[in-house]
Amino acid sequence: MKKNKYVVYWLLTGCLLIFVMVLVGGITRLTHSGLSISDYKLIQGTIPPMNEQEWQEAFELYKQYPEYQKLNYHFGIEEFKDIYFWEWLHRVIGRFIGVVFILPFLYFLATKKLDRPTIKKCLILLFMGGFQGFLGWYMVKSGLVDRPDVSHYRLAAHLTTAFLTFAYSLWVALDLIYPDRKAINIKIRNLIRVGLVLLLIQIIWGAFVAGLDAGFIHNHWPLMSDGKLMHETVYIEQQPVIKNFYEGKSGVQFVHRYLAYVVVGFIALIWYRTRKIQTSSLQEKGLKALLALVFVQFLLGVLTLIYAVPLWLGVAHQIGAFFLLAAMTFTLHRFAK
Numbered sequence: 001m002k003k004n005k006y007v008v009y010w011l012l013t014g015c016l017l018i019f020v021m022v023l024v025g026g027i028t029r030l031t032h033s034g035l036s037i038s039d040y041k042l043i044q045g046t047i048p049p050m051n052e053q054e055w056q057e058a059f060e061l062y063k064q065y066p067e068y069q070k071l072n073y074h075f076g077i078e079e080f081k082d083i084y085f086w087e088w089l090h091r092v093i094g095r096f097i098g099v100v101f102i103l104p105f106l107y108f109l110a111t112k113k114l115d116r117p118t119i120k121k122c123l124i125l126l127f128m129g130g131f132q133g134f135l136g137w138y139m140v141k142s143g144l145v146d147r148p149d150v151s152h153y154r155l156a157a158h159l160t161t162a163f164l165t166f167a168y169s170l171w172v173a174l175d176l177i178y179p180d181r182k183a184i185n186i187k188i189r190n191l192i193r194v195g196l197v198l199l200l201i202q203i204i205w206g207a208f209v210a211g212l213d214a215g216f217i218h219n220h221w222p223l224m225s226d227g228k229l230m231h232e233t234v235y236i237e238q239q240p241v242i243k244n245f246y247e248g249k250s251g252v253q254f255v256h257r258y259l260a261y262v263v264v265g266f267i268a269l270i271w272y273r274t275r276k277i278q279t280s281s282l283q284e285k286g287l288k289a290l291l292a293l294v295f296v297q298f299l300l301g302v303l304t305l306i307y308a309v310p311l312w313l314g315v316a317h318q319i320g321a322f323f324l325l326a327a328m329t330f331t332l333h334r335f336a337k
Helices: 005-030 052-062 066-071 077-110 116-142 152-177 186-211 241-247 249-274 281-306 311-336
Strands: none
Touching (some): 005 152, 052 077, 077 116, 186 249, 186 311, 281 311
């Protein structure tokens, strides 16, 4: 750790910035600000409109697209400025993350602070960051065609890639913080791997819920509308029936709602199985954080549903998923190396 401390600080700074990016991204989505900037200028786009003429030009450009024409036709310039701010901030943070990743990487490369395995991992991170930026524009583009909504598939890809980039950044940092290998319990490691996969699937379906605005229906718990475990709208909105579970609002919510119980139960199983073996203090801390965070996240999910996705709860639920993934990544690392 000592000889790599600046590299570790760099990677953890990247993790922090991705966290901020996800936070602002959540606000951007929940305030319906994501389609307010309908072009993409890598350099010029860093500076927002600076006078009334530039604001009017940006507003006129916004008026050409479906969101204004079908939803926000009542907007004046001041309302436009409000939504423009969040999308602009989201993009600026993305550019800043790119600079923070690339420039120090080149410095560490030039000063030979990185060994060959770490260089390979950092190149993967740089690719993931670039791909994440591409997915952001690819997602926005889907909402500029004929309807004022982005593709929920593209939103899920954009959000999940951000989570994966964070998790991998944290993993590479942990490799440098804890370079010494130890004997591992393969069964427990594999169990946690399955837990990570389940969590990522749940995050993807959470993004589907967000992209389809499926959190605004069936705002009841523990049952769906009309006191039903599975409301009939779950299987009649789309044809064939299977399509409901990845394109229908009710079906997508149904999957996300009940997969939450699976994730909670599986993490509880991981904790129970580790009671039977000797664990280190770091492993124990990871397990306790994992168990606590999954229950907090479950509660946030229930409250977000019951109160029909108020801004602060929607953002808190997204951030809860972020911390839960961080705890899962840390715990897996401590049981895998």
